[in-house]
Amino acid sequence: MDYRAKLHVRILRFVILGIVLVVILTPIYIVVSNSFRPTLEMKQMPPQLIFEPTLIHLQRLIERDNFLRYFRNTLVISISVTFSTIVLGSLSAYGLKLFQSRIGERLTNVLLLGKLVPSITILIPLYVMLNRIHLTGTFVGPILAHTAITLPFVTWLMESFVRGLPHELLESANIDGATRLLTFRKIVFPLLTPAIASALVLVMRFSWNELMFSLQLTSINTYPLTVGIARYVGAISVDWGKSSMAATIAMVPLIVIGFFMQKYLVTGLTAGAVKS
């Protein structure tokens, strides 16, 4: 369309784009720069674009607050969740395809209902149950909860890929005498790679950023990063330097992953809307 546009229209577009970018990027710049800003300059206005950076906040986070421990816990939780949802999700997507009866279709329809259940409705009874079997405060709670919440979506995402595979492909493998499990490993799983990549980045994003379950189900040895940050920005007062540094540490790995897997992130996000 742009061959039609006049010069001033084009300039206007760039001006709007500029405003949009400033609005999107300024908050991120603020949190990153605040994590290196000395405490006294934190609320100096106009904001100082150039200041003498300090690592005191990072040092305090690591030395006093065991922040590396939270980072490790987030890794443990999000990697376990990502791995198990991908394996379980692709297996059940293939299972749905294999059903000879109508059950498969019905199950697929039911899958997305899981998204409609508010987390809080599960969290309260789940906490009571885990408490009864003495598993609160461990990794079990958040890992199970995150897996169960993302599994239906991942299965659904993979199912829409498996459904797209031509019958001939699967049938020919059967004729060659390959059992159905072998077919999965040799043919279906490799073809699922784009779906797996999308699932990976989406599940990682969810598990890495999730707060409510972790807030109630973990304890000092298993706090993930989000709870670590929540400890500084709860109801009362905020140490801006420390919490900005914590936020920066929490967001950088995901931004890096999201940047390198941009294509898959986008297909994953748009899967529900545009694909099927």
Add this chain to the structure above:
Amino acid sequence: MNYKLIARGLGVLLVMAVVVTGAFAAGSREESRNELVISRWAGPHADDLKDVVRQYGAANVVVDDIDFGSLRQRQQTSFQATSGRGSYDAVWVANQWMQEYVDAGYVIAIDDLAAEHGVDLSMYADGLLAGAQFGGGTYGLPTFAQTLILAYDTEAFERAGLEPPTTSDELVEAARYFYENEGTGIAVPARQGGAANNLYSQLLFSQGAYYFDDDGNLDLTSDESIYAATTYQQLVRYSVEGTLTWHHDETAEAVRMQRAPIGTVISGLANQFSDPERSLIVDTVGYAGIAGPDGHAAGNNNFWVWAIPANAPDPAASFQLISWLTSADTEKQMTLLNQQISAVTSIANDPEVLEASPFLPVVMEVLGNGRSDPASANFLDLREALIVGLSEIASTDVDPAAVMQRIQDEFANVDF
């Protein structure tokens, strides 16, 4: 991206998961063998404590410091946990929560442990120790008394030609002067939360009144209570911009950073006024009590108690830690670092401590006149209602008397 790459990627993920989890499992066994986890609120005082507990020889002490607003919830959650899985070895409990914790059996009596370890409980101030004693048992070691005082910039008052306020009317008058003439005002905590409640109750106590009348019935509609609520509303009206989002820390910061010439400060944060890294009024700061109309200033005293949860894995180790934390040596160290008001009586007269804490005389006077909130579970509900009510008084033009009447009606039949 091809299959091999993804397969390898997944393989790497799996290996990482195993390694990280394994390392963690090994690490946590290592850690838990000699680690004591204590629960308290986060803030500068917690950071100082983290530095001090490194000297504790018997174990590695981990401070699980969380936002004050979530502390009670976190502790209650931990009391439900299995021993060793998210349970604490020691908890820092506000004196108002003690009754509830003791009634529910969350914390254990320490008399036997004290006798066993030869700790003499008489070293703690009577009034404070009494707050940890229920039905003949002692359920914790007291420390860190707190109360709300005023801090102001003497220079700003000289410039304005005003005397520092000695009564509540003068306080409102000073706030109004700065609000109308200098575009600043007083710094008061008006965020929905316990700090606002603190200010209201001290305005109430300073008139010699209490939440209850002489017969022990709730009386929020007394003249004194209405006066306190009205004064609170006026102070918020003449406050610097933004106080509606402020709790104790922000009000203190505003005075330190000269954004407000006067403001309330919780005594635990008063030390920051003399820290050149955090304060612009190091040389000109002055302190006063929050007085009633006749100049009498009484605090809403609160203090904290180190207690041992019933589900602590090793109560003896916990007791050793808390008696070390409240020992005269540790308390003096914390006092010098942070000017905390300790429960150990010998420290209050220590010349070194008096030298380091210029606000100590004011705080001691206010504490001496002060009272505490009742330590009953039902009072916590009333406190919640007061918090919401004061937030309404602060953020709208509602008549304070009407709000107090509403809360009074709601709780008229509750037994405290």
Add this chain to the structure above:
Amino acid sequence: MIKQKRFYWSLEKGDLLPVLLMAPSVLIVVFVMVIPLSYGLFLSFFNFNFGRFEIARDFVGLLNYRAVFADRTALRSILHTLLFSFGSISGQLFFGTIIAVLLLQLPRVVQSVVRPLILMPLLLSQIVVGLIWRYIYDPQGILYWALGLVGITISDFPGVTASSTALLSTVIAHWWQVVPFVVIVLTAGLVAIPRELYEAAYIDGAGAFTVFWRITFPLLRDVYMVILLISGVDTIKIFDIIYSLTGGGPNNSTISISMHAFNQAFMRPNLSYAMALSVVAMIITFAVFGVPFILNNRTKRER
């Protein structure tokens, strides 16, 4: 492949293998979602306490549910959640559409540079978003400094400090994070529209707005529907961003259902009341978004 109606017990050819393949996932979902849900529903009819609980003694029937509708804060939290949801979605769709259309009209190189930048807020945790905006909204902070340059003071727009604008402020913070999602999805939908349609319209002399309204919007109606449902379900569960931005205040003016239920469950603790409240939250989610959600999925499948 002919679909049979009956279950076929055979590992090699029939339905047994798929059942086995699905078993682990189904087990997890049953144990972590279905059982807790039923258990929560069950307990919401009791006065539940840790440690001492007897089915006969503690049965209270619908008392907890009646308490929900007598609790002023609960009713307000329901209202706030719905308002938040409505405000957030309408803003997302409005700004998202503008930015998506604008983006497509830019040169390809610019698009590929801008896209990863736009994705960034989506990757942040909501608690980080709340933290950032809490700094921005600080009365001594950057927003009021910037507004001050054009003569707007805090009394004109009190932000998170007054009950009147606090909810709007949380909605704005939420827009910042979620508008990129709408942009990404709409862009994918817009690209799929054949160019010829537009060219024909422009030749007929139609304006940009007419073109959008007559051509783009009808073709993207399904996409809008899905965005509406996905965002809607997400906003109605809102918790993290409010937790870190306002904590529910001032004067409870931003408290959401999830937040109120969380506080009741774990701050008080008032577990069975909180369960009743969260069941009400689920019913509201189903009532507002569930029915269109299910219908939408069904029609899409049939096509």
